[in-house]
Amino acid sequence: MSEKKRILLLGATGSIGRQTLDVLRRHPDTFELAGISAGHNEDALQEIAQEFPEIQAASVESTDGRPWQTDLITGADHVARLMDRVEYDLLVNAVVGFAGLAPTLKALESGHDVALANKESLVAGGPLVKKTLAETGRRLYPIDSEHSAIWQCIQGSREKDVNRLIITASGGSFRDRSRESLKDATPAEALKHPNWAMGKRITIDSATMVNKGFEVIEAHYLFDVPFERIETVLHPQSIVHSMVEFKDGAVMAQLGSADMRLPIQYALMMPDRPSLEEDNRLDMTRTQSLEFREMDMERFPILKTAYETGKAGGSAGAVFNGADEEAVALFLEGKLPFLGIEDAIRYALQVVPFVQDPDYEALRDCDRLAREAVRYGVSHGFQVE
Ligand SMILES: NC(=O)C1=CN([C@@H]2O[C@H](COP(=O)(O)OP(=O)(O)OC[C@H]3O[C@@H](n4cnc5c(N)ncnc54)[C@H](OP(=O)(O)O)[C@@H]3O)[C@@H](O)[C@H]2O)C=CC1
Ligand SMILES: CC(=O)[C@@H](O)[C@H](O)COP(=O)(O)O
Ligand SMILES: [Mn+2]
Secondary structure (H helix, E strand, C coil), X not given: CCCCEEEEEECCCCHHHHHHXXXXXXXXCCEEEEEEECCCCHHXXXXXXXXXXXXXXXXXXXXXXXCCCXXXXXXXXXHHHHHHHCCCCEEEECCCCHHHHHHHHHHHHCCCEEEECCCHHHHHHXXXXXXXXXXXXXXXXXXXXXXXXXHHHCCCCCHHHEEEEEEEECCCCCCXXXXXXXXXXXXXXXXXXXXXXXXXXXXXXXXHCHHHHHHHHHHHHHHCCCHHHEEEEECCCCCEEEEEEECCCCEEEEEXXXXXXXXXXXXXXXXXXXXXXXXXXXXXXXXXXXXXXXXXCCCCHHHHHHHXXXXXXXXXXXXXXXHHHHHHHHHHCCCCCCCHHHHHHHHHHHHCCCCCCCCHHHHHHHHHHHHHHHHHHHHHCCCCC
16 A cells, blocks of 8 residues: 555646645655546646656546546546546545535545535535435545634534634625626626635635535534524635634634635645745735624625525535526526526525435436526526416
């Protein structure tokens, strides 16, 4: 067995995937990149394969037939076959969307821990993932910055002493705009996140506040805290990545610059905290102010829907996510107005039948039905008869 920790990186060509590669480059004696996958970007995948010759296999949905020096797996179920082919110690799941749920479950079921960026695994499949964790005894290491912050804040403390989780929200691209002005918001405007450079889907989700709703649900499953004790607060600077309030009133916060390499490295290496780049450190003497504002549920009503969805459990999260995933894609194609994303989610939650204790196949059906509902709603209107 190799002495290095073998990493299987799914979504290697994306924003989190590339930053994960950067972390691996810094620790060549600790990690070996065992396998990589992408959705469609074969060019970028091949570049990575050339840089990391130790890779056992790579996978992408379709190929243009070029020669590969590494085993290349293609086709609809390429990720599952890659996971069967590669020998690895830790899965880093940086796939975007519902497509990330199956690999999370498959890794846990085959006895692997997962460093999880794919928040949709817990939003769409929270109850099933939790059950799988209990059955397999495996672990999830959060990569999402807020959950990494909470995880760092609770080190050395007891679960029973935690009173509240306080998740910070930047407010996204439109935090200073009225709801009225959002009627004509364009994809180009929505894609300008004030603090973070991320993939398109999560950037739009930050602008609608769906991302914060997702993070509330994610926190519930990661830290086993009831929704009533998970709060969100607007923090425009994205310096405090989240907080934990303990029963005695002490509040622990994790601060840092907006750089995902820190939470990625922490998920892969904790409790070790080796150096990251010096020039990217937070300089508190240059930090003008740290503001915190109450979350306005009228301005961001979808956050309330996310709490209701999380409390409903069952298949509700899969519908919420599937509808959002479809609606964001339609918005980016110019086929749905920005505020239509909220309408689409609410509509799908009303029309897709609820399943109390879904297995993976039931969740996949709900995801499909939610997408179909959104497409139907776009052409026929989002009114429920
Ligand atoms: N970016 C960030 O800073 C943060 C991201 N996250 C979460 O991390 C995850 C990844 O986000 P991000 O890196 O921004 O997303 P990107 O869109 O930048 O990257 C997504 C990756 O997933 C691959 N992919 C897309 N669809 C599929 C599919 N159906 N099957 C297999 N692979 C697929 C893409 O391949 P290809 O390149 O070929 O399209 C790409 O490698 C998301 O769940 C997001 O919410 C969480 C916190 C912060
Ligand atoms: C980097 C990260 O974790 C994102 O989820 C980020 O938190 C998005 O920021 P907001 O959703 O707060 O705008
Ligand atoms: Mn986040």
